[in-house]
Amino acid sequence: MKRYTLLALVAAVVMFPGMARADISNMDIGGDLMLLFFASDNTGDFSDDASGLGDETDFLRTEAHLWFQADLEDNVMVRISLEADRDMESIENENAFDDGNFSDLDVFLEEAFVSIANVYDTPLSVKMGRMFINFGDNPKADNFNRFWGSSMWFGDGNAMSPIDISQIGTWEIDPFDAILLEYDMDSAVIDAFYAQAVDDPFETNADLSTWGINASYIGLEGHQFDAYFAYTNADYTELNGGDIDHYLIGLRAAGDILPEQLSYKAEVSYGLGELENSAGFIPGFGDVICTTPGDDDGDIEGLAVEAGLNYHPDMAYKPEIGFIYTWLQGDEDNVPGAQDEDFEGAYLPFEGKVYGEIANSFIFTNAHIFHITTGVDFNEQWGLDADWYYFLMDQDEDIVQPDLAGRGWGVAEDDDLGFEVDVQLNYAFNESVATFVGGGVFWPGDAIEGMSATREDDEAYFIRTGVKVAF
Helix, strand or coil: CCHHHHHHHHHHHHHHHHHHCCEEEEEEEEEEEEEEEEECCCCCCCCCCCCCCCCCEEEEEEEEEEEEEEEEECCCEEEEEEEEEEEECCCCCCCCCCCCCCEEEEEEEECCCCCCCHHCCCEEEEEEEEEEECCCCCCCCCCHHHHHHHCCCECCCCCCCCCCCHHCCCCCCEEEECCCCCCCEEEEEEEEEEEECCCCCCCCCCEEEEEEEEEEEEECCCCCEEEEEEEEECCCCHHHHCEEEEEEEEEEEEEEEEECCEEEEEEEEEEEEEEEEEEEEEEECCCCCEEEEECCCCEEEEEEEEEEEECCCCCCCCEEHHHHHHEEEECCCCCCCCCCCCECCCCCCCCCCCCCCCCHHHCCCEEEEEEEEEEEEEECCCEEEEEEEEEECCCCCCCCCCCCCCCCCCCEEECCCEEEEEEEEECCCCCCEEEEEEEEEEEEEEEHHHHHHCCCCCCCEEEEEEEEEEE
16 A cells, blocks of 8 residues: 555544444445456457467456455444456466566455545545545446446546456456545535555556546536546656656536436546656557656647437337547657657546457557447346447557557558457346356558558457356
8 A cells, every 4th residue: 555545544543543443333245256268369469470479369267356344433434355366377378468477366455445424524524545436437327427438537546457458358447545535515526635556567657646636516417517637747767757747627527418318428638747857758558658768848738538428218128329439639749769858649647448448458549439339138137238439540640659568560651540349248147146258359440550560450359258246
């Protein structure tokens, strides 16, 4: 746990001395276990050529979660949750991203926080420790927020992980080490927080921290309006980079146009800041902006915009269809050796979005994303979800498209990145046991063929099936 969070917990014990020995009024224990088979090919370099990365892989995977939650006196709650994974090192595969940095069995601390509600009978609540934080869109919500995926501005404590879907077989959201203050006034909620990125094996998020505030107005029935501000500092000196001071300002609105039928979402984020001690930006490994060392200071400035509609009539089979458009501004001058010290593009260091399960590792800036999502429940047990994505580069002339996986892109001369289709069929045996089978295909566009080191544009695909038991 980061030092700031630890100090806050000590301060909390001093402020609320009875908490350390409070009686337990209720204790809950739960968790889940997932058994997964996964296979994929070409997700690393979009090439069937034997001289490529050799990224064909298939494996069995076990993932387990276990959580404990205790309700204490005086509105105090403590929660601890663990995740256990069998990681890629213990699996026979040809995956180019298995570099030996993972153990055979990883046990990860997901949550360890204390929550104090209505401090001294006020609307103020305090939450401290390791926790999940999501502002804006929330796929676990019961209302209109669930239709847009995870948050575009703040939802993932390690937004660069995984750098390729074949690393783990499923996507994940990581927690934060954080201090969160929430002031709930019924029609409005104000959250102020300090959050530190979780550690990762590649240390790309080392010393990545943020101070932020999110204000939500919910006084108009069926709608939510958000405004947010965050200051983020990133120190990449250990990665031959510089310091980034970044400010993010945003507005968001979501709600129902037709109650229980048609929902909307619109959001705009504007980022600005500066980079110290750098010769220029190289968008590259990690969902961050890495830099080359130098003596110059550069400026950061860029926009991210998202808007969508979702139609979900209250009828048999619960059909749903939605369209989401996302624009991530791209830097028009990012070719190594020719770039200046400025970066004029979208930079969202804690976004939790997934833009195509295969394509996501190189779609975090410089892109137009067109997304159609559909779903249907055939009955209480069977359901089908499908997503279609089309990707265009925002800047396409003499541009190196940013890439999380280090695929060695060349210079683009076309804006067509390609499109992807992801489908999953779900079956619930009962409320505790469910199974699924699905997969996806990414068809590279002309830009991929022109940029890739292999000059190939073969289809990439993945398939997965498994069973999940919740208890």
